Amino acid sequence: MRRLDHPNLDEVALAKALSALGDPVRLAIVRMLRDGQEHQGSKFDVQVSQSTLSHHFTTLRNAGVVFIRPEGTRCWHSLRPEFDQRFPGLLAAVLDLA
Numbered sequence: 001m002r003r004l005d006h007p008n009l010d011e012v013a014l015a016k017a018l019s020a021l022g023d024p025v026r027l028a029i030v031r032m033l034r035d036g037q038e039h040q041g042s043k044f045d046v047q048v049s050q051s052t053l054s055h056h057f058t059t060l061r062n063a064g065v066v067f068i069r070p071e072g073t074r075c076w077h078s079l080r081p082e083f084d085q086r087f088p089g090l091l092a093a094v095l096d097l098a
Contacts, residue, residue: 004061004068009086012064017087020063021094026056030065030079031095038069038076065091 020026025046032044046053057077060066064083069076084091 004070006061006067006080007064009064009080009082012086014087017063017065017083017090018094020059020065021091023056023059025052026060027095029056029060029077030091033066033077033079034091034095036079038078041068041075041077 021030025048028046029044033039041053041057042050044053046056048056057066057068057075061068064080064086067078067080069078079091
């Protein structure tokens with residue numbers, strides 16, 4: 001089983017998190033993940049190609065926002081609960097403003 005590297009959140013700068021959340025497609029992804037469940041990558045209803053969607057997920061993963069769990073040929077995505085511990089209220093504030 002392959003494994004993806006996820007950053008140590010203590011090393012994620014606020015600017016990197018804000019940059020990741022500053023894109024409308026990534027905000028739409030985070031909004032869908034806000035339900036606390038895991039979602040399969042191909043099930044996101046955003047108007048971008050699969051390769052562009054993968055880029056957005058990678059950006060969110062590198063900023064510590066999402067956790068990606070590979071399973072066979074699919075990947076499952078969820079919000080990292082510890083992100084809100086690192087940046088309390090950031091997701092709520094950004095999503096409420098968007």
